[in-house]
Amino acid sequence: MNPEPAHPVIDVHVLLRDGDRILLSQRGAPYGYGRWHTPSGKLDRGESLSAGATRELLEETGIRVDPQHLHLVHVVHHRQDDAGERIGFFFLATEWSGDPVNREPTKCLRLEWFSVHDLPEDVIEYPKEGLMGYLKGGGSLTEHGWV
Numbered sequence: 001m002n003p004e005p006a007h008p009v010i011d012v013h014v015l016l017r018d019g020d021r022i023l024l025s026q027r028g029a030p031y032g033y034g035r036w037h038t039p040s041g042k043l044d045r046g047e048s049l050s051a052g053a054t055r056e057l058l059e060e061t062g063i064r065v066d067p068q069h070l071h072l073v074h075v076v077h078h079r080q081d082d083a084g085e086r087i088g089f090f091f092l093a094t095e096w097s098g099d100p101v102n103r104e105p106t107k108c109l110r111l112e113w114f115s116v117h118d119l120p121e122d123v124i125e126y127p128k129e130g131l132m133g134y135l136k137g138g139g140s141l142t143e144h145g146w147v
Contacts, residue, residue, distance in 0.1 A: 006085060008077075008084075008085040008086055008087045009042055009084065009085075009086045009087075010042065010043040010049075010086070010087050010088075010089070011040055011041065011042055011043065011086055011087070011088040011089070012040060012041065012042075012043055012049055012052045012053040012056055012088075012089050012091065013038040013039070013040035013053070013088055013089065013090045013091065013127060013130055014038065014039050014040065014053050014056065014057040014065070014070070014090075014091050014092075014093055015038060015073065015090060015091065015092045015093065015131065015134060016039065016057070016061070016063060016093050016096065016100070017092060017093070017116075018113065020115050020116055020117065021113040021114060021115055021116070022113070022114055022116055022119075022131070023039065023061070023100055023111060023112070023113055023114075024036040024037065024038060024111070024112060024113075024114055024119075024120070024123070025037050025038070025039055025060065025061075025102075025108045025110070025111050026108065026109040026110050026111075026112065027107070027108065027109065027124070028105065028106065028107050028108050028109040029106070029107045032124045034109065034122070035122045035123065035124050036119075036120050036122060036123045036124065037123070037124050037127050038090070038127045038130070038131060039056060039057050039060045039061055039063075040056060040060075040088070040127065041055075041056035041059070041060070048067070049072075049089050049091075050067035050068075050070050050091070051067055053065075053067070053070055053089070053091045054066070054067050054070065057093070057096075059103060059104065060102075060103055060104050060107075060108065061098075061100040061101060061102075061103060061111060062098050062099070062100065062101040062103050063093070063096050063097070063098045063099075063100055064096060064097045064098055065093045065095070065096040065097075066095070069093060069094045069095040069096065070091040070092070070093055070094070071091060071092045071094055072089060072090070072091055073090050073091065073092045073133075073134040074090040074130045074133035074134045074140060074141075074142065075087065075088065075089055075090065075130075075140060075141050075142070076088040076090070076126060076129045076130045076133065076141075076142045076143075076144055077141065077142070077143045077144070077146075078126045078129070078144045078145055079144070079145035079146050080126075080145065086126070088126065088127070088130055090130035090131070090133070090134055092134065116135055119131075125144065125145075126144060126145075129142045129144045130142065
């Protein structure tokens with residue numbers, strides 16, 4: 001008998017960096033309430049990774065970025081629990097327009113810039129793996145939660 005093929009959720013995360021600072025959102029929804037996360041969301045069926053990342057960034061923060069100005073910097077294969085797994089693609093926005101605004105107040109408590117040298121301690125583990133993978137530059141893939 002062949003094992004069942006994986007059906008991971010595909011997530012897109014956007015790292016918005018301004019010099020030494022990076023933008024994070026504080027969760028207001030039940031998952032990770034009060035903890036920090038990167039602007040992100042699930043990829044829609046029929047949508048390219050860069051189009052999904054562009055859409056999610058605009059929906060959450062009002063920031064506009066051309067998909068050509070997104071650079072893939074890390075991938076995280078995350079085992080959420082026995083029933084689910086996720087693959088997160090982390091993009092760095094190299095050029096954008098606008099000022100960040102919390103456009104989803106029912107899901108996000110606030111947006112805040114943090115120094116990459118002084119990140120909050122309570123970043124949710126899954127997006128933290130992608131963020132740290134990018135900042136440390138130690139490879140392109142992290143497998144999280146599989147041990």
